[in-house]
Amino acid sequence: MKTKPAIPKGTRDFMPVETAKRNYIFNTINDVFHLFGFQEIETPAMENLSTLMGKYGEEGDKLLFKILNSGDFTSKADKSLWESGDTTRLAAQLCEKGLRYDLTVPFARFVVMHRNEITFPFKRCQIQPVWRADRPQKGRYREFYQCDADIIGSDSLMNETELILMIDEVFARLGIRVAIKMNNRKILSGIAETIGYPDKLTDITVAIDKFDKIGLDNVNAELSSKGVDDNAIAMLRPIITLQGDNDGKLATLRKTLAASETGMKGIEELETILGLVGKDNLRATLDIDLTLARGLNYYTGAIFEVKAADVAIGSITGGGRYDNLTGVFGMDGVSGVGISFGADRIYDVLNQLDLYPEQSLRTTRIMFVNFGEKEMKAAMGYAAGLRNAGISTELYPECAKMKKQMGYADAKGIPFVAIVGENELASGTITLKDMASGEQKQVTIDELTEIIK
């Protein structure tokens, strides 16, 4: 039976050119990670559901891909659950594994499991795919890559600072103009405290996070529907609409949140980080944005988000400090801070701006035309030498018409073609054709190597 070829919703194939472009992004990010002293690790695509569940909030649990147990999985399940339609509990009995939703939670699990083999502070980076059962949209896929860097086991705000410098370096190398936004969960807590709703922190942050998108009136409406009274909403207003430079914002906040110890701590942290980063050390802009909340509820301190200045596509990088993520795995008192580059969105941005350097897309440098067995032998000898010199070389595998062989080189974007036929064999030379200009000349193998390398 023939099946129509298809891939699951929200997943993609990548052609050679696309893969080359993506690798350019991964390599750039990875290079910068290493430059700042991060070491790469890998973790499995699947984790135990017990590791994943409950770490991303209720929404997150729904978006987890679950893996059906193998073997006779029905015998262990409680049949009455089928009838009751309690899918959550039924799923728990049918599945014990799930695909990872991000790289941070598996990393926390990794740290706890390997705590005796790790020297702290531990700086790790990780570039791997993650999966979310979200409904796909533009810039939103069910399988996508995250490029994470985290520092765990250090409270120092130097770490936040280094991450900001690293974000700046990555986007400078990629040539993308970005705006880095920073906030602090402690400030958000302080705000909730100050207006008298410390228990409604999540509702408040979710609402003010939308300020950019839906405007003040709608934010207020949402707050109101969540049970926040008008007086509190009025108090919130000057905070979320706060304008001006970072110093000004901090000064205002200091006055507003004076009564909240947590809030003051958050302000202090932001101030320290800004001071360490310095005024003119970034190519990106770095602004305090009090409406930045970020959904992931494990963040406890500084939070960051990066937006491209020239393309509208949601955030392309995000991160923050999480004080006790390893606590749920039985290891308390370890603080971490990390960022995650969204490679797939960066890819979309780079495509729109067409910012790939020519050499990142380079493939085969030179191709030898095939004229038959005798000529190929000679070409193989030349090719071996070129490859030794690190030049990517290929031989056309069949003695096809020259037109076809040239067409192949052209389609593949190979810049040089070497012709070794009867005449060249006799004289011990090679005819080298520059595909861009169309010029060709007789050269020796040494001259050829010199020209194309």
Add this chain to the structure above:
RNA sequence: GUGAAUGUAGCUCAGCUGGUUAGAGCGUCGGAUUGUGGAUCCGAAGGUCGUGGGUUCAAGCCCCAUCUUUCACCCCA
């Protein structure tokens, strides 16, 4: 998860109020006196009109279901 739009050759799309063998451009493959690509000309292949039902003498076009993609919400990279 909620609401909406979309689906015709590999790609981008035509296809009138339902009416004979469903078209174009690009791409692919082959050719234009056998050692030369990207231009031009000639020719060919390629579609169970997303899938499954239904209405009709007749369906690419109408109805229902389902899947895909896209958009908004939710949430997020």
